[in-house]
Every structure is written in structure tokens, then in C-alpha cells.
Amino acid sequence: MKKLSAEELQTVDTYNSHPYYAGQDQDWQAVAYRFHAIAEHIANRRVLEIGSGIGKMLPFFVQAKYEYTGIDVSTEAVKIAQAHYPEHAQQFVCMNCCELGFDEGTFDGVFAVNVFCHIPKSKALHVLGQIHQVLRPSGKLVIVMVDVSRPFEQMVTVEDLKAPNQVLLSLYTKSEFFACLKQARFRDITVHEDMMSNMYVCSK
Numbered sequence: 001m002k003k004l005s006a007e008e009l010q011t012v013d014t015y016n017s018h019p020y021y022a023g024q025d026q027d028w029q030a031v032a033y034r035f036h037a038i039a040e041h042i043a044n045r046r047v048l049e050i051g052s053g054i055g056k057m058l059p060f061f062v063q064a065k066y067e068y069t070g071i072d073v074s075t076e077a078v079k080i081a082q083a084h085y086p087e088h089a090q091q092f093v094c095m096n097c098c099e100l101g102f103d104e105g106t107f108d109g110v111f112a113v114n115v116f117c118h119i120p121k122s123k124a125l126h127v128l129g130q131i132h133q134v135l136r137p138s139g140k141l142v143i144v145m146v147d148v149s150r151p152f153e154q155m156v157t158v159e160d161l162k163a164p165n166q167v168l169l170s171l172y173t174k175s176e177f178f179a180c181l182k183q184a185r186f187r188d189i190t191v192h193e194d195m196m197s198n199m200y201v202c203s204k
């Protein structure tokens, strides 16, 4: 795996120690709501979830006949996802989104929910470039992230967790992330607001 910064390593350490922290507060209704919001934009063929955590999205995509692959940098989160869904275990892979190991044009759609907040802003364009490469022409990208009025990037302590409990939090204003997507050559960018989050939808 490519060298992770000290901040990224601490974040991975936190998720490896508390894999259920990823998405623990989401009930099935909330996950179903998120699935429908995302699936509306992605054709039901090959889809890649970045930062799949403990795998809550898989059953929805499988039921809707997508060919789903989930990647996550946390080995522990991936193990839990594989144990929850043994018949789909090979569809969960431990991988850092900074180096996506898929052929060019593999996916019809890529999505990430609350994952870019853990990527250093200095690497965001690189990750978007990786995603651009694995999408087929006109493939769709959907990114969900918390909305903030001021840019933010620092290590924060998740008070509810026992140490290790530090994560990198990189939060973007709408115009800031819109500009990143544009710079990464994504087209037809739209932003859908939903409570505390923004959902960015765009095409390769």
C-alpha cells in the first residue's frame, strides 16, 4: 500500500479498532433512503462503493441486480462486511482509494458516502483522478459529504470512542468541492442538498 500520512494512519487505526463506528448510527431506513438517492443516478450494472465500511449498502445493490464491489482501507471493517455477507465475501476488498487497483473503464458508477472527509485535501484531486480512470465513458460519480460553511481540515478526537479515537476530518464548502470535481474533469456536476449533507452527482 502506498505510504499513508501520519494523519491517515491514525484514521485507519481508529477504524480498525472501532469498525462499527462506520455507519453505526444509521438505521436500515436511513440506509435504504441513501441507497435510493444514489441508485437513481447510477445504471444498475457495475458499481464501486469507496469506503464501504461494514457493508450496509451491499444488500440493497444486490437486490436491485447491480454488480457491487466495495472497497475500504480498514482491514477490520472489510472482515466484518465479509462475515456478514459470506456469499458476497469476494465483493469486499481491502484497498486504499488513493490507488484503485481496477482496469480503466471498469465501472458504470462509483459512489462514496462520508469518505472524502478522511482524505487529505492535498490528495483529493489524485483520488478523483483515480475514480475518473476506473469509470467508463459517461459513467457516474456520486459523493455524499457533510455540508459546512467554512473549509476545515484537522485531526479530531471522537469523544464517544476509547483511544485510538483520532480521525482526520477534511470538510469542504460546496463551491470548494464543486471546483475540485471540475478540476478533475468531471462534467454535468449537480449538488443535491439533504439535511446536513450534500450529494454531488457528476459524469465522466
Ligand SMILES: C[S@@+](CC[C@H](N)C(=O)[O-])C[C@H]1O[C@@H](n2cnc3c(N)ncnc32)[C@H](O)[C@@H]1O
Pocket (backbone or CB within 6 Å): 012, 015, 021, 022, 023, 024, 026, 050, 051, 052, 053, 054, 056, 071, 072, 073, 074, 077, 095, 096, 097, 098, 112, 113, 114, 115, 118, 119
Ligand atoms: C465515516 S465511515 C463511512 C462508512 C460508510 N460509507 C457509511 O456511510 O456508513 C468512513 C469509511 O471510509 C473508510 N476510509 C477512510 N479512508 C479511506 C481510504 N483512503 N480508502 C478507502 N476507504 C477509506 C474508513 O475505513 C471508513 O470505513
